[in-house]
Amino acid sequence: MEMKHRSFLNGLPGVEIWVFVHFGSFCILPSPYGISKVLELLQWVADIGVKSVCLYDPEGVLKKNKEPIMQRFSSANLSEEAAVNGRLVTRRNLTLEFVSFEDGKEAVAKAANYLFVKHYANGTKEKSDFTEPQMAEALGAIGSGGADPDLLLIYGPTRCHLGFPAWRLRYTEIVHMGPLKSMSYGSLVKAIFKYTMVHQNYETTDALVAVPSCGQKFETSFHPPPFGIKENYHVIHLHFHLFTLFGEFNLMKNGS
Amino acid sequence: MTKKIGDQAGKMFEYFGSFLRKGIFSVLSVGPVPDHIAFIMDGNRRYAKKRNLLDGAGHRCGYLALMNMLKYCYELGVKYVTIYAFSIDNFRRRPEEVQSTMQLILEKIEDLIKEESMVNQYGVRIYFLGSLKLLSKPVRLAAERAMVATSGNSKSVLSICLAYTSSDEILHAVQECCEEKWDEGSALESKGAGNGLVFLKGNKNGKTKPSIVVKDLEKHMYAAVTPDPDIIIRTSGETRLSNFLLWQSANCLLYAPAILWPEIGLWHLVWAVLDFQRNFSYLKEKTKLS
Numbered sequence: 001m002e003m004k005h006r007s008f009l010n011g012l013p014g015v016e017i018w019v020f021v022h023f024g025s026f027c028i029l030p031s032p033y034g035i036s037k038v039l040e041l042l043q044w045v046a047d048i049g050v051k052s053v054c055l056y057d058p059e060g061v062l063k064k065n066k067e068p069i070m071q072r073f074s075s076a077n078l079s080e081e082a083a084v085n086g087r088l089v090t091r092r093n094l095t096l097e098f099v100s101f102e103d104g105k106e107a108v109a110k111a112a113n114y115l116f117v118k119h120y121a122n123g124t125k126e127k128s129d130f131t132e133p134q135m136a137e138a139l140g141a142i143g144s145g146g147a148d149p150d151l152l153l154i155y156g157p158t159r160c161h162l163g164f165p166a167w168r169l170r171y172t173e174i175v176h177m178g179p180l181k182s183m184s185y186g187s188l189v190k191a192i193f194k195y196t197m198v199h200q201n202y203e204t205t206d207a208l209v210a211v212p213s214c215g216q217k218f219e220t221s222f223h224p225p226p227f228g229i230k231e232n233y234h235v236i237h238l239h240f241h242l243f244t245l246f247g248e249f250n251l252m253k254n255g256s
Numbered sequence: 257m258t259k260k261i262g263d264q265a266g267k268m269f270e271y272f273g274s275f276l277r278k279g280i281f282s283v284l285s286v287g288p289v290p291d292h293i294a295f296i297m298d299g300n301r302r303y304a305k306k307r308n309l310l311d312g313a314g315h316r317c318g319y320l321a322l323m324n325m326l327k328y329c330y331e332l333g334v335k336y337v338t339i340y341a342f343s344i345d346n347f348r349r350r351p352e353e354v355q356s357t358m359q360l361i362l363e364k365i366e367d368l369i370k371e372e373s374m375v376n377q378y379g380v381r382i383y384f385l386g387s388l389k390l391l392s393k394p395v396r397l398a399a400e401r402a403m404v405a406t407s408g409n410s411k412s413v414l415s416i417c418l419a420y421t422s423s424d425e426i427l428h429a430v431q432e433c434c435e436e437k438w439d440e441g442s443a444l445e446s447k448g449a450g451n452g453l454v455f456l457k458g459n460k461n462g463k464t465k466p467s468i469v470v471k472d473l474e475k476h477m478y479a480a481v482t483p484d485p486d487i488i489i490r491t492s493g494e495t496r497l498s499n500f501l502l503w504q505s506a507n508c509l510l511y512a513p514a515i516l517w518p519e520i521g522l523w524h525l526v527w528a529v530l531d532f533q534r535n536f537s538y539l540k541e542k543t544k545l546s
Contacts, residue, residue: 058545105470105503112430112468120438130431132423158535159510162542166502170423173495174510198494 035065037180039072041155042096044185048192052095054149058162060100069096097146104165107144114138139167148172151195153188155180173198280526281332287533290486292336293329294508296500297322299492299516306516312356317518319364323374328525330378330412336482338415340500344390344424358395361418365398369405379411385478386420387428415482422502425478432476433468479504486539487532489524491517507543509535 038055045053055062055069062069115130115138139145144165152164152174159176161169175191177183297318304314322339329337341361347354368375368382375382384399391399399418474480484504488497493514497505511528513520532539 058542104506105473108426108430109468109470109473112433112473115430116434116437116468120434130427130434132427135423135427135430157538159512160508160535160539160542161505161510163506166422167426169497169502170421170499171496174497175495176510 035068037183038062039069041180041183041188042069042072042094044188046094048189050094050192052097052147054097054099054146056099056162056164058101060098060102063098063100066096066098099165101163103144104163107139107142107165108167110142111135111138111144114142135167151175151192153177153191155183277328277331277522280522284526284529284533285333288536289333290529290532291334292338292483292485292487293334293528294338294340294485294488294501294505295322295325296340296488296490296494296498297517298490298494300518302492303516303518311353312360314518315357315360319360321518321520324522325520325525326380326414327374327378328522330380332525332529334412336413336415336485338385338417338479338482338485338501340417340420340498342386342418342420343499344387344419344421345499347390347419358392362395362398365395365402369402375406375414376409379409380406380414381409381412382406383413383415383481384418385415385425385481386418387424388419390419413482415479417478417500420478421499422497423499426473426503428478429473429476430468433472436472436476437467474503477503484508487511487528489513489528491515491520507539509539 042053057063115134118138119130136145146168148168148170149172152161152169152172154161154174154176155178156162156176157179159174161174173195175195177187177191300314300318302314303309303317304311307314309317326337342357346357349357367373370376374380382402384403388396388399395418399416479501484506485501485508487509488501488505489511490497491513493512495512497510501508509528509532511531513524513527515524
């Protein structure tokens with residue numbers, strides 16, 4: 001079963017999914033129990049084939065206690081992309097990032113100061129308005145940059161993002177997974193699978209877009225129906241997704 | 257005669273419905289009632305497709321659903337309601353669709369400020385939040401008229417996010433803070449105090465003291481006119497916030513029922529409030545910590 005799920009994402013060429021695992025209630029769990037659950041979850045996520053994981057807890061407990069996590073993923077190296085405050089760690093194909101509440105609003109305030117010094121420091125005021133790329137650059141310069149996550153999994157008692165950096169949450173799918181102590185591999189796989197079926201409506205309409213490149217989502221004209229419903233075009237559409245997601249799954253099943 | 261009987265029956269049904277709602281809201285009010293609910297009204301176009309309606313009809317049905325939800329919220333005692341009417345991203349839709357939506361928005365703003373409208377019935381003050389300069393002149397002027405016309409109302413608040421995204425709101429706040437600090441520094445410079453130059457060039461140790469803090473940014477947010485939301489409800493089962501109130505939703509319950517926006521009703525609101533009440537102590541504790 002694990003072998004099949006490891007190839008879960010290999011059928012999607014060029015797709016790199018970032019999963020932000022957000023622990024709303026991490027701080028209330030006894031530390032050793034909490035860390036072992038985090039390690040187990042990261043192992044599942046790595047087995048599925050996710051490339052990058054960000055761990056968020058508002059109080060920054062994980063950030064302060066990241067050594068057990070780094071020890072477990074023992075070939076971890078601090079990459080050149082590591083932020084100023086050492087948040088980013090790369091281990092083979094898994095990039096780990098540790099984020100806390102101070103990387104949210106406080107970081108935007110620091111970025112505002114950075115922009116002020118950069119654009120007003122010469123004693124003359126620049127006329128043009130700030131742009132989103134400038135803001136992203138400022139956040140990167142102060143060590144709080146990074147890509148927007150595709151998927152935010154909330155392990156906690158309620159569906160609430162608890163101050164996750166606002167700038168990075170714009171189009172992120174936010175899924176509530178329940179308490180950390182009752183996490184399951186099946187629900188993790190299901191959440192990632194459901195994410196791949198998402199489409200966004202704000203662009204133009206009804207073209208079925210082919211397999212996405214890195215960082216993009218599937219865009220479709222229909223919501224795929226639940227299994228068992230047979231409408232002609234929906235069935236064809238669903239089979240398309242099944243083929244790309246479980247292509248290797250079927251091959252392995254036939255070959256085994 | 258038949259019409260008269262029909263009208264009377266309609267009124268009786270309305271009174272009965274209102275009586276029933278009062279009873280439900282009395283029970284709900286035993287627990288904590290959210291002060292501020294925000295809505296992402298998703299699913300109008302899918303509703304129109306589902307019901308084989310003409311283009312634009314889904315949004316009109318959505319408007320009726322909105323009026324009902326506002327009525328329920330204000331009857332329950334929710335003082336602040338915010339709605340995501342039109343995102344800056346929505347300008348990327350087909351021009352005909354944008355034009356039709358803007359026309360509908362203009363028409364409904366004019367309806368809202370009429371004497372007999374629900375807005376005056378419930379004493380609602382209207383704010384339009386967003387980069388209004390992106391709107392066409394008629395819509396922008398109508399929005400400004402609505403804000404002036406309702407400025408005397410004080411019982412409740414309706415914030416309509418138009419040409420809005422959170423990233424634009426944050427950028428705007430950063431820009432305003434920089435301008436404010438520049439003006440303060442220039443004023444001090446002109447008085448000969450020199451503090452502005454000290455800020456710009458650094459203090460004696462060569463370090464620049466941070467001048468802009470989180471409170472300054474929050475003062476300049478479009479949504480500074482209301483407290484942070486307690487619940488954000490997004491219909492259609494979509495799980496993302498689509499650049500809506502990201503700064504303000506840190507300790508907010510995110511509720512995503514699967515129904516399309518025109519299908520939303522009283523029971524969905526009741527369910528959202530019950531969910532809020534169930535998680536109230538946890539969210540309150542998190543708000544205190546932050």
